[in-house]
Amino acid sequence: MSTAPIPAAAGHPGPSAPGHLLDEHGNDPNTHIPPPSLWPLLVTVGLTMMPFGVVSILGALPGWGPLGYPLFGVVLLLTGAAIFVGCLMGWCHQIIREKPISHNPAAQQRDLQYFVLLFLTGELMAFGAVFGYFYYRHAVDPNFGPPHGADFHFGGPLVAYATFVLLSSSITCEIAHHALQKHQVNLAKFMFVVTILLGVGFLGCMGFEWGEFIRRGFYPLHPSIADSSHSAFAAIFYTGTGFHGLHVAIGLVMLFMVLARLQAGHFAAHRHFAAVAASWYWHFVDIVWVLLFITVYVVG
Amino acid sequence: MNAPAPMPEIRHYTGVMNWLTTVDHKKIGLIYFWFVVLMGLVGGAFAGAIRFQLASPGATLEALQAAQLAGTAAPMALFNADGSGLFGNYHRYNEMVTMHASVMIFFTIIPGFIAFANYIVPLMIGARDMAFPKMNAFGVWLLFPSAILMITSFFVKGGAAASGWTAYPPLSLTGVGDPGQDMWVMGVHFAGVSSILAAINFLVTIISLRAPGMTWSKLPLFVWATFFVSIIQLVATPVLAAAVTMVLMDRNFGTSFTVASSGGDPVLYQHIFWFYSHPAVYIMILPGFGAISHIFAAFSRKLVFGYWGMVIATGSITAVGFAVWAHHMFTVGMPIWAQNYFMIASLVIAVPTGIKVFSWLATMWGGTIRFTTAMLFACGFLSTFVIGGFGGLILALVQIDFSFHDSYFVVGHFHMVLVGGSVMLLFAMTYYWWPKMSGHMLSESVGKWVFWLMFIGILCTFMPMHVSGMEGMARRIPVYWADFRLTNHLTTGGYCLTFLSALIFFIDLIASYRRPKITVDDPWQINDVQQSFEWATSCPPPDYNFVQVPPIPVIDPTGGKH
Incomplete structure (x- = not known):
């Protein structure tokens, strides 16, 4: 095997002349840590x-x-x-x-994208436990589902509005991302603001729905359902939608930070990882909601 | 190698702050390592409390019998039902069993392999650090609150969690208001986050930071094993978090996930729990499988036999490992087809494992074998692990499992694979890589004592457990019939040998720092055969690992020549 040229250590493909060429910040790319x-x-x-x-x-x-x-x-x-x-x-x-x-921005961006994808895989497994619980109980327990009372109706137009709002926000988020790639900063800002407002609207709808359900006695410990399968259904309903709502809230924080950094002029057309991550996270939250909606409202 | 130019630091820290602010994978690996050594001693001490209690048949069941038979008074017990023992009542015994398992699993074996992976994997692939160095530091720091939560929970109202490391409801739902179980759950959450972050970090590091020329087909087997294990950790750990969160919510927020009378399902908890915890068994063994291949090859002066067979076997254990969980819970009731499926799938795992065992034997075959301590531990691992594995085959058979479930046979089996397997692996890896990690040799002559004491100790501790179990001794019970006296005496004696050897090792580990620095890159003189990057830099490596990828001609690990 020939010994020249010797490649530099991975992740930092600097000049291959060892130990002598310093970059503009005075660091030696070959020993940079x-x-x-x-x-x-x-x-x-x-x-x-x-x-x-x-x-x-x-x-x-x-x-x-x-x-x-x-x-x-x-x-x-x-x-x-x-x-x-x-x-x-x-x-x-x-x-x-x-x-x-950092010496290799392209590699760093790629690594960060791997990070987000793998992190979302883990998140998906956590939601998978919720879905697994739901479908197992649904399969073995015919009573597993919402109670049907005269004054209680599970589902309805509100949750449909909420779903529509969240799906639209995914589209506006994507428009913002594309605008950012074309460096149309004002359009991107506007669309991120719209996305955030739609997200807040979704959380508002779900909060109202929760309040309404709790007022009508649909919660695990309410005497009318505490000793029936409806109690376990209520538990998985609040846990699933609550866990999802938490993710929406975290996504909103991420979007807000992206907006703030956009305002501060941090992003370039080719380098705006935080925006990419926030938008992927937002799409993920959206997809999970669709699955959750089908599971809880349609199947349940 | 070229002399590195002095690097302008952004900020200098010295002393303790140097360690508290470090993002260097080698320092973090050492923090993991010392955390693991400490926790191993703590967990071992808990095991000692258990063995001390079981040293004699006990005070209540035995009391009548003993009086009838010989009139011998039961010796001092750590736990008595009336609370008169050294540590109080039997509830404390349950806490001790729970915490022994939790400490050993979450703080010793799993982070033990992460410690070595942290130190060695970036070196092996020729990288300068992990992909996300700060997150790596976060991962090791998170273990501390986790351990603090679990261990301090002994001193809160109601004591520590006492429902076993599996935290099965409804047992884990008792004592609501006493925070021990809740602190345990939060501890598991912290350990889980640490584990997930480490997994993501390893995956990205291995995918993205391999040196030029370090292709997938040249990847050392330890790196392959870490890769597969990281997949398991990433996919399975969130499910564990979900399972223990159900217990937390049922205890504190009035939900009824596991309360059968309210439509919940305690058996479903077990399914979700074992969906994580069976793959976790492979988290606790596969990295060592990868490492031991290097040790066998190094001290046989040969290449690993069947490189691709090993890789594929590791991958298939990973994949099949996700589909066998219910063999932990045959007796809870499930359809016959499910029992048959889980039995057959569990037996299938033996095939790739067998491929690995025979490949190790073939690696040694015809080699120039040097029985260093690392090699002794590797060989010892092979024999004890195979014994434990056969115990697993027996337990995988549904019909037999119905007799042996929750007996000491199960305890003997999983200790044989976890202590005889994982812990032996960790010792082998320590003896092999400690010179690289610390720059000092461990004593080979003391090491031989450590090995033989531990090897005999492990056999003596866990083989009789199988016999106790077959005779009908139940696990998790602080008293037993006098018929099991002999096997339990053997077990306690074996424990003493094992713990003694661990203490000798611990002293030698500290003493190693007083020995002279290693001046060569490759103290085992193996790298002309093995060609692994970690032996191509100094002991310990400089902060930046390599100025350049070492210009050694990389031998194709599959055996082909370039």
Whole structure:
């Protein structure tokens, strides 16, 4: 095997003359390593405080000093959440700030896209457990479904509107993404705003639906259904739609951050990974909703 | 190799801060490693408490019998039903069993393999770091809150989770208001997130950061194994999170997922739980399968026999592993066709596993074998794992499983594959790669003691368990009939040997730092045959691993020449 030219180590295809050519930032591409970061540890510290706050609120830590007082638990929970969110933003900020010193933006973008796809695969499996639970119970228990009462009707026009709203938001999100690729920044901004509004509208519809259902006594512990299969159905209904709603909310935060960065002029026509990730995530949430809608409302 | 130019750092950290801020896969691998060593000792101590309790038949069942037979008083027990023991009542025993399993599975064996994968995989594929270095750091830090939650839960009101590591409802729904079980669930969530993030990171690293020329057909088997295991972790772990979340919600939010009287289904919980936890068994063994291939090849001075056979076998174990989960729960009631299916599918797993075992034997065949400690552990693994595997074949047969379910036969079987398999693998990997990871050798003479004590200890601990189980001793019970006295004495004695060897190993591990630095890249003198990148850089490697991909002519691992 010939020994020249020797390829540089993977991920950083710099000049192959070893150790002498520095890039414009003064780094040697052949020995460049990612800079250190305290943020992952700080985020973990915030995450560690939160469950102990919850346990303390439950009053289960007598004799643990201040942790024995539920009020301290509230403080701990809120502090932990604040540290978690704040440090997560610090982490994102460090990533954005370090963008110029990465050596192979194309490879980095591709890796990030792999990341999002794999992450969504994991998410899909979590929803898969919800669907698995639903269809198994549906198959073995003929009573598994919503109660049919005189004043209670499951489904109806509201959820159809909600579905329509969410599906439209996926289209506007895609238009925004295409506009971004053509560097039509104003159109992209407008369409992201529309997407966010539609998403909020969807959450509003579902929130109203939840409120209506709970008012009419459709929840797992309500006396009229607590001892029947309707209770398990209610549990999976609220868990499935709630878990999905959480994802919509996270997607909205992502879209909002994309909008803010667009306003700050962060994105280029060829490099706007955060926008791509947010739009993929949004489409994923959309697809899951369609599956969930069919499962809960049509089959159930 | 060319001298690296000094690299302008963005920010310098020294001392402890250097470790707290690190995103270097090697440092993170070492943090994983020491976390695992610590947790292994904690889990081992929990096992000690269990064995101490089972050292004698116990106070209640035995009391009448003992008085009748010989008049011997039962020795001091750690747990007694009336709470008079050292650690209180039998509930504590259940907590101890639960936490022994949880610590060993979530904090020792699974992160143990991740520790080595973190350190070795980027080196093996010639990368400078993992694809997402900060996320890698996040993954290891997340294990700490997870472990803190589980271990501190011993001291909260009501004590730790006591429903076994499987947390089957309705048992796990008892004691609502006592947060031990809830803290356990949250701990599993943290460990699960850590596991998923690590899996994504490995997948992207292996797909995307391979050095030029490191094609899929040259990928070392350890990298292949990590790749497949990461797929399992990514796909299965969210399902575990869903299962334990059902328990959390049923306990705290009034849902009825697993409450049969409200239309829920405790058996469905078991299905969802084992959909994760059976593939998790392969998370706990496949990376070691990959690593052990390198060890057999290295110390036989040969190439791995049947490279593609090994890759395909690993892949098929991954795939079939998702379709056999219900063999953990034959006795809960399921249709005959389902029993037959899960029995046959479980037996099918033996085929790729057999391919691997015979390929390892063929790797050694005709080789120039050096019995270093790593090689001894590899050979020891092969024998103990095959014994455990045969136990698995027996348990996969529905008819026999109905007799053996929840007996000590099951306990003996899975300890034989987890301790005789995974833990032996971890020791073999440690003895093989510790020189690379620390830059210091472990003592070979002490290592031989560690191996023989552990090997005999493992056989002595877990073989008699099979006998106890066949005779009818139930698992998870703190007392037993005096008929099982002999086998339980053997088991306790074996435990002592095993734990002693682990302690000797631990002392040697610390002592290794006082030995002189290794000055060569390849202390085992194997890389002329094996041609693996991690032996082509210094011990330990510099921060940037390689200035360039080492210019060694890569031998085709399939045996062909370029």
